Structure formats: C-alpha cells, structure tokens
Amino acid sequence: MPVFAWSAAAVSGGRFVGDGQGYSSQPSRAGAMTTIAEQIVATLADLGVRTVWGVVGDALNPVTDAIRREERVGWVGTRHEEAAAFAAGAQSQLTGVLGVCMGTVGPGAIHLLNGLYDAKKSRTPVLAICGQVPLPELGSDYFQEVDNDALFGDVAEFCRTITSPEQMPRLLEQAIQAAYAGPGVAVLTLPGDVGSMEAPAGTRARLTTRRPVPVPQEEELERAAKLINAAGSVTMLVGMGAREARAEVLAVAERLNAPMVLTLKGKEGLEHDNPYQIGQSGLIGNPATKKAFDAADLLLMVGTDFPYPQWLPEGVPVVQLDLRAENIGRRVPVEAGVVGDAAAGLRALLGGLAAKKDRAHLDGARAAYASWNERQRKLVDPEHDKGMIGKIRARFDNTEARIRPEALAAVVDELAADDAVFTTDTGMSTVWMSRFVTMRGDRRMLGSYNLGSMANAMPQALGASAVDRGRQVVAFCGDGGLTMLLGDLLTAVAYDLPVKLIVFDNGRLGMVKLEQEQGGLPEFGTVLGNPDLAAVATAMGLTGIRVSDPRDLPGAIGKALATPGPVLVDVLTNPEEISLPPKATASDAWGFAIAKLKESVTSPGDKG
Template identity: 40%
Template sequence: MGVDTVFGLPGDGINGIMEGLRRSKTIRFVLVHHEEAAAFMAAAHAKATGRIGVCLATSGPGGIHLLNGLYDAKLDHQPVLAITGSQETSVLGTGYQQEVGLEHLYEDVAEYNLVVDNPAQLPGVVDIAIRTAYARRGVAHLTVPNDVQVADADADPYQHVAPATPPATSATRAYPIGIPREQDLRAAAEVLSAAERPAILAGAGSLHAREELLAVADLLGAPIVKTLPGKAAIPDDSEFAVGGIGLLGTKPGAELMDDCDVLFMVGTNFPYTKHLPAPDAVKVVQVDADPARIGARLPIKAGLVGDAKETLAALAPMLTRRDDRAHLEKYQKAMGDWRSNMEALENKDRSPIAPQYLMGVIDDAATDDAVLTCDSGTIATWAARHWTIRGGREFYLSGNLATMAPGLPYANAVQHAFPKRQVIAFVGDGGFAMLMAEFLTAAQHGWPITVVVNNNNSLGQILWEQMVLGYPEHGVRFEKPEGNFAAWAEACGGFGRKVTDAGELEAAIRGALAFDGPALVDVDVDPNEPPLPGTIAYEQAKKFATAFLRGQPHKVAIATTLFKDKISQLG
C-alpha cells in the first residue's frame, strides 16, 4: 500500500502490532513522546508527500491522545490511517482496565472505522481503509484487539465464508478526480471571460497547480489572493500575487474581495464568509474535487468538479485573453505599497524585538527550497506576512482546526520525509511547551530541524481576541519564571540559543540553520505587538478602544508599540 513509516508510541494494547513492525523489512516505526504528536506527524506526512500518513497508539488513553491530530487531518482533508489497540475480545464489555470503545469515540473523525474481530479480515480491511482514506481525503481507523494481533495470519476461528481480500494489484494512491464535463468548462469560461474586475482565490487544493494557476491569471489579467493553507500555491513575488485573505491577510487582498465582479475559487472552501464578497455583488466560478463543497460558501454561476491542475489546463484554451491590464496594475501598485509597509515593520532597532523582524531574519536566512511549519496564533500572522514563498519553498500549518502545538511535530515529519531539505518550525512559547518533548524525538532520530520560538510569554492571539471583543485581557500572560527553551534544546544534545537583543538575532538564526542536528533559537519578542488585520473595521476599532477604557492592564505598552509601528512605516 505504499506505507513506509508508522509514527507512534507503544503500549501493552499493541504489543502484537509492534512485533509485526519489528519483523517488517519495509516499514519504519518512528517512536515519538506523545500520541498527539504521532497523529500530527501522520497528517504532516500526508500534506508534504501526498502519501497516506499512518499513526499507531495503544488502547484507551493512547487512542484518546491521537484525536487532536486526527481532527487536524480530517478538517484539512488529508489521508491518514490510525491504528489502535484494544483488550482481548473475551473481556470486551466487562469494564476491563483501559477499556474505551475507540470505534465509538472515532465515529465523527473517521471516514472508515472498524473493530477487527477476525484475523482473516485484515488483508481486506487494511486495503479498504487505506483506499477510503485516499478517496475521501480523510481519516480511516482500525482498532485491533490483542488476541487478534497475536493470532496466526491465516486464522479464521469462526470458519466463515471466504473473507474479503485486497485486489491483486492494489493502488497506493487515489487517482485524481479528473476533468469536469465540457459543457461545465464552457459555462465557466463564459463567465470568466466576461469579467471586468476578476479575482482568483487559491486554496490548498491548488498547491500542485502553480503553472496552470499563473497561466489562467495571465489570460484573465486577474490578481490572485491566497488562503493561508494555500500560501505556497504561487510565489509571493509574482506579478499576480496580492497576498492573503482574512484576518491574517493583506489590505490589497481585502480590497480585491470588495472590488471584484467575478471571483474564481480554485481548490478552496474558505469558511470565513465575512471576508468574501457579498453574494449579490459578484459572480462566482468554483473548482473543487468534492462536489459537496461547490457553492457551500457563495452562490455560483458555474461549478467545476475536478482536480485543480487538470481542470485549469482544460479551461485555459477556452478563455478569452484580456489585454486591458488596468485592474491588475491597480493591485500590483497596492501590493508594492503593502510590501514596503511590511518591510518597514521588520525593524531591527526596536526593543523589545519586533516579531516581524524575527520572521524577516528567518526569511532572509532560509534557502529557496526551505519548508516552514507553523503553529496557530500570532505567529501565523507573522509567517503569513513575512515568510516569502519563492523557488520551491513550502508552508504547512493546521488550517481549519487551527490547533496549537503542531508546528514541531510537523517539522519532524517533513524532515523525516525529506532529509536533505531545510525544515524550520516557527512556533510560539505556548504551543511549543505543549509538545516540547518532540524536540528530544528529533535529537534521537537525528533530524536536523530548526525550531524558532517566538516567545512573548503569553497566549498572544487570545489576548488580542479578548480586546477586539471589548474585554480587557485576562488569563493570557504567563507568570514568572519564563521558560528557557534554549536550555532544553542543549539538554537534548541540540543547538540552543536564547536571544533577547535584536543585534544577536541574525547570527543565532544562521548558526541554528547551519547546525548538523536539531537546533532551537528562543527569542524574546515584544508581547504587546498586535497582529492587526489588513483592514480594520469600525466595529473592531470601537471594541479595541472599549477594552482600553475598561482597564486594559498593558495599555501604555500596547499604545507605545502601535506608535513605534506607525513611525517605522512612515520612516
């Protein structure tokens, strides 16, 4: 089935499976320190390679720990197989130790979900589980009782009819859904060719369709705005790029959504409709591999069910080239201004260190084929705006689940899959602390990942969300002492540097990237730097002011930081 790696943590509920992995000549078992990390690594493996990710956990608490990472795979439509253990069939239902009905617990997360009752089932159901995960772009789950694990491979204690068997030649990948019907393509081409102010919204489903996406944008004279999971769809310095959408997006991207008369959605089911055009103000064409997602966000004029790459290639010859570039040039100028503003915020003279400067240093020092993994939170804002997609660079984060803590396990999985590429995890102190033992995992497996901790000693995103709701912050800043994650990295045998002075930052980052092994740079950044949206609505500003008037405890520091930001942009 094309599986070469299983991420997991052993336990007495999976000893039989572990023995099978020990005997295997083709599958490597990667030992982690927490089952949640194993599931994140399986999801990241699927995202980065396109091949199914596999994770393994013992019965009861082990299987429960997998869930957060499995929901990450489910919500980002990644094929993952989760294998869990169970007590012997003879004691199920008796309240045995660690007895948890994982097949019931997984009912929502799994597209395929089965307790294996008979060893004779295994060849068939493993094949079906993997093919289902590929076909439905989601999670498959098999839970295997202990006595089934240790039984003879051909045992059939019940003497049933011949069990299901896998096909003689089993497909290791699901085939792309293909090309839409010709009449649908022509209907879409008619709407797109008539656009006067077109816009393309590119999502994760278009990551493999860069050349086709750029070719269609050129024909239409259309600026391209990207969702965050789709950030690597086209280079950020492309003449068609206008950055991102939503709270983490750019001002030109937001303005384009309000200005366009035709929106072409390619490989995205972007959920935040308040950042999309008004339904009555725009004509929408959408291409998606899943017909259930066509028209789910906005009413459409034309829907194309198909693989983004193949669909765009088939659509392009039907489009009428638009020679008037005024609309595109308008957004090229706006993006030039936006980039200048972002570069101004990468100011090394600020103290405390500006997180924009930290991300800018990483961006300058990284190779053109580097992979950046990211946690959720304010760090996602800095990565969205200051990590430049160029060359073969890639970018991965928890998209729709937006959970904390995947950045480090993602980096481990990507480095395992691509040992010669530069892999960087950009994480916050809150998320890193949750699964920091996985840095030790990297050291033990010899993965040369680079971890950069954007350390504001707080849960920064929640802080600003509280203020935007009009509430003074509460319960979002950690007490003293602050963690020294660099010391942890050194204790694991890796490279560790603590940076509090901007003048020391570049040397520390470059030293970490050059280190032959896992490296970590723990950077104290300004905790009062707001991740402001590209455009600020009146209601947001009003509630932000209300939080100040109600007694925001750090209002002087926040106001000072905002003033420094504006001075940097004006300077």
C-alpha cells in the same frame, strides 16, 4: 523538480515499491507462519510506509515487535500520541504516502484524536492502528476499554475492529483504500490477542490507492466562461487545490488581467514568481486583497474552500471551480459551479475566455500590495525602534522593547534554504509566516490551517524531518503551542531529528490577546509564565539559543541553521504587536482603544 515532489529515495530509502496501484504484500518469512501483526507491517512496508509513530504498549506489542523485525519500517516512539498523529499527518502531506500512527488501549488511542482530526481536515491519508482489550473481554467494561468504533466514528472515513483472523487482509485493504479515497483517516482496531494470531494461509493484501479525477462538464464550462466574459473586472481567489495547476492558473490570470488572492495553503507553489498574486485575505491578510475584492465585478474561485465568507466580495457573481462538488457554493452563493480537476478545468475554460485588455484593476491591486509590503518591511530593521518614528510607535506597541516578530520572520526567510520545509503553530506565528516567508524554490509549508489546533508545529516538524534528515525543517513555534507538547522535544533528541525550532516567545497566547482587544475586552488569561526555553531545551539535549537583541538575530538564526541536530531558538518577541486585518473598521479601532484603556486601569495581563 515539481514543487511538491519529494525524493523517492528519501521517502523509502531507495526502495519505493509500486506505482500507487496494485500493491501486494508478501509474507514476511518464506515458509513460516505469518501473524496478523506481521501481515499488517509487511503490507505497510510494501506500500512505501517507512515510519510508524506512537507509544508502545500491551495490545500493540505484536505490531511493534513486527516493526522491530521489518528492516524497511522504522519506529519513532513519541512522548505523547497526539504528537505521533501530527507527525504522521505531516509525512503524508509531504509525500502523498500513507501516514501511520499507533495508540494502544483506551487512553493511548484517545490521545490520537486531535492529530487525526487535523489529518481529516487537511484531507491527507493517515492510518491509525489502535489497541483494544482481548476479544473475550470486549463489551465487558474491562480495564481501559473504550469503544474505538464509536470514538473515531466522526474523524474516520473507515473505522473497524478486527475480531477474527479470517477478516484479514480484507479489513486492512478497506482501511488503506478508504484513507486514500477520502483522502482522510482510517482507524483499524486490534484487540490484544489478535495481533499474534496466525494470518490465513496464502493471503495477501492487494491495494488500489489512486483516486478518480472528475472531468468538467461542457455546459458548466460554457456558463462559467459566459459570466467571466461579461464581467468588466475579475479577481481570482486561488487555493491549495490549484497548486499543481500553476501554469494554468497563471495563464488564466494573464488572459483576464486579474489580481490573484492566494489562500494560506495556496502560497506553496503559487506565490513565487507570480506577477498577479497579492497575498492573503482574512485575519492574516492585507489591504490589497480588500481592494481587489471590492473593485471586482466577478470573483473566480479555484481549488479553494476558503471558510470565511465575511472577507469575500458581496453582490457580485461568483464562479467556482473545485474537485469536490460538495465545496461548490458552500461559502458564498455561486452563479456557475464547475466540478473537476483544477488543471483540466482551467485548460478547458481558457479556450472560452476573451482577453481583458484593461490592466487598471490588476495594477491598482498590485500597487496597493507593493505599498503595504514596503510599510511592513520597515518593521524588520533591527534599528527600527531607535529612529524617531520607531520610538514614537514603540511607546504604544512595544513598551518592553522586545524584538519585533516581523524582524525574526524576515531573517529566517532570508537565511533558510530554498528547499526548506516550514511548519507553523496556529495563531500569530502563522501571521508572520504568511507575511514574511516566501515560498521560493522547492519550499514546503505545513500547519493546522483547517483545524486550527495549538501545538502542531513541533510534531509536524518531527514528521517532516524523519522523511529526509538532509532537508532543512524549520518550525515557527508559539510559546504556548511549544510548551503544550514540550515533552516531545525529547523525541527529536532520541531519534536525532535535526529540526530547527524558532520560538516566538512573547509570553502570551498572542492571537487570543488580539481577539480580546479587537472586541474591546482587556487582556485576560493569556499571560504565560515561561521559563528560559533555551535553557530547558539544552537540559533536554538540544542546542538552545536565546535572543533578546534584534541585532543578534542574523547570527543566532545562521548558527541554528548550520548546527547539526535539533536546535531551539528562544526569541523574546513583542507581545503588543498588532496585526490588523485588511477589513479593519472604526469599531475594531475603538475596540482596541477601549481594551487598552481597561488594561491601563486594571493593570496588564491577568490582573482584573
């Protein structure tokens, strides 16, 4: 099965309709009046949408009632609309089918924004259906009235308010097609009195959801090949845009004997069984990537808009292949830009590439990567801090004798299924996912990797679990992120979504702590006064497990993965764990030293 494939039966209960082009919506009741709300819901059902997320209320009551009567579509009522938008976006990323969320008049719609921005920056199709005040009250500053067209103008590819039944289904068609074409977010606003109005007789939505695939131009390919052939050594930077071009990526790396730095989103599909990959760069990266960049005579970027130019090599020519012309040269100056599909572009490029026989560049980077991995793996041993070296280190970086997060991530990696879906909160949870969880088999991974929001892992896990309750879904939650949207643990219980929530409970906003100390500042404002999160989860109806001894990790994680229904594992992890970036400098080290000195003077945490 392709690494991105999701069972059609899981997506649609065995009733997937259409092939992505030419969908049509039939009236929901033969011979009976069809309302605007019913037309919207029937169109979504025909498209393959199986779940709508949101909070019920007033203007959207006709829509939720239509969902109640449409057997092909299920409703998941969340406790916060932000969770609904994250869940819908997660489903869209996993399945390729439009994600749908709803928020009613004013505040309900506003709450969708953060999750919708995540969908926008993840480039995944999501439709938000928003309630509005009745037509006669539009523009009158009515109770809860918000100008949705202005509010969503930046986040949405398409944003319109239905002001007449005669605009349907055209506005619905435009919204859905804009979401797929982006891909991105479309917002359709429904005034409170419009949903129950009669749809124009004999109308139905006809949708085209496929996107054109640009074909690389011959002259662009020739210039790129000429530059690559002239370079002594090449390092590749490969991102999610190349995930479906695995065979072509590996063939080019083999031809060039090129080490391959993967972006975080490129891990999925490209990491496993890849003898050229050397992990990630940036704040979550490792020294091997810096070595590969520094020693390169040319950088070949494929399917990535990697947003951190300070980590990329300087003074070397860059060749960039990307589906989107606007990405070419956006981060670093480019000598040759190739616009086109990654697989098609690499196949065409390969024919013009001369083989590079010298393996020194590749072997050096791979050796550095293997050495770093070996050092990292020592930290996963539950007995690490009890040995002589571990005791010395622990006096400086684990003074509370808590569980090392590396050990937790490694145990989850070992025990989770080969087709598990992983979600990660932004921050240190993502660091440990990047370094210790391997994307073997048909594993998938989701996170707020472009927006960088807090609190995304749990609602994204809910969305993934609703697609297929038989597939293992594991969320790497930060304690700060989880508690931000804690109420939606109740959603997992109410809808029996068997998510496994692994909480890295270090009592800190860990990445912020790291940022402060790297800049030479004492830790301030990052300490979280957490309750026993396992006990809270148990009180809310989940299975709660608390772990404070590293030797208990395998048993606790194994139990969590084997337990039916939603489970939260509260693991007390080390707040002092330091994840130094691959380009750490003397000033970084000095920053940590000064920060620690200030902390020792002022006392830890928030006291200043």
